[in-house]
Amino acid sequence: MDTASVxxxxxxxxxxLIETVLEKLSQQAYPxxxxxxxxxxxxxxxxxxxxxPHTVNAASNMYPGQKRNQGARIARGxxxxxxxxxxxxxPDWVAQxxxxxxxxQIGAVGGQIKGKSNTFFARxxxxxxxxxxxxxxxxxxxxxxxxxxVRRQVYKEVGGFNETLRVCEDIDFxxxxxxxxxxxxxxxxxxxxHNHRRDSFKVLMxxxxxxxxxxxxxxxxxxxxxxxxxxxxxxxxxxxxxALLLVPVSLSITIxxxxxxxxxxxxxxxxxxxxxxxxxxxxxxxxxxxxAKRNASEDSLAATQ
Numbered sequence: 001m002d003t004a005s006v007x008x009x010x011x012x013x014x015x016x017l018i019e020t021v022l023e024k025l026s027q028q029a030y031p032x033x034x035x036x037x038x039x040x041x042x043x044x045x046x047x048x049x050x051x052x053p054h055t056v057n058a059a060s061n062m063y064p065g066q067k068r069n070q071g072a073r074i075a076r077g078x079x080x081x082x083x084x085x086x087x088x089x090x091p092d093w094v095a096q097x098x099x100x101x102x103x104x105q106i107g108a109v110g111g112q113i114k115g116k117s118n119t120f121f122a123r124x125x126x127x128x129x130x131x132x133x134x135x136x137x138x139x140x141x142x143x144x145x146x147x148x149x150v151r152r153q154v155y156k157e158v159g160g161f162n163e164t165l166r167v168c169e170d171i172d173f174x175x176x177x178x179x180x181x182x183x184x185x186x187x188x189x190x191x192x193x194h195n196h197r198r199d200s201f202k203v204l205m206x207x208x209x210x211x212x213x214x215x216x217x218x219x220x221x222x223x224x225x226x227x228x229x230x231x232x233x234x235x236x237x238x239x240x241x242x243a244l245l246l247v248p249v250s251l252s253i254t255i256x257x258x259x260x261x262x263x264x265x266x267x268x269x270x271x272x273x274x275x276x277x278x279x280x281x282x283x284x285x286x287x288x289x290x291x292a293k294r295n296a297s298e299d300s301l302a303a304t305q
Contacts, residue, residue: 007077012041065161065169107182110143111190145170212285
């Protein structure tokens, strides 16, 4: 395992956080000469001089999937480890990724993404948006690209990330891996601290709505046959039907979040009302996406008549 080369690819936009992430990467329990660090963005002269990563200049308005693909194009490692610039990896983060990816049936591996802040609304966001990356049970699921590892040849096989997606490019990537016969595995031994700094009720709601509005049902419609939830949401995509389902769908996912986490973290019960509100805001955002899509279709139809 310790002879495998690794490329850590970081889409960069947060000036005040990147040096902490680079410092954590310098402390990895893995041979330093086998770790290549690639920053995709404009990290500035100070970062380049102090840490000497490979840098790929990228426009600030590029989507994360575009940045990850740019980094992967110059990567030389046997393994590509994608890491967000607000995620601080544990000392064995690289080693644990490589260990899990030794299994050729595993297409990608994700890790535990716990918030760095323990403030109330920061934890509400951890459970509302990253609920299934909090517990200590290894399982198969779609993964979050905040911490995601993949063998380079597998990444190339499925064509990398979808560059047209602003969000959910990681879910899209995982679905394609599954279609190619691979497993996508959540391994909680792979740990990062997520310094997302979203720690107020207003930010919780705005962020949740933003995710819903930007993602809509686009990826679920592309992969409607992947699971029962996608099939149900595909059937319910009419705005009126979806509006009627806002509360029951938000409530059902809140109950699932509690069930998955309560045995290890009973405080999730305290956060439950705000998890529900955040999920409701998310689905209101999805409804807005559906309405916009419907209006665009009607305008297009009218223009052809």
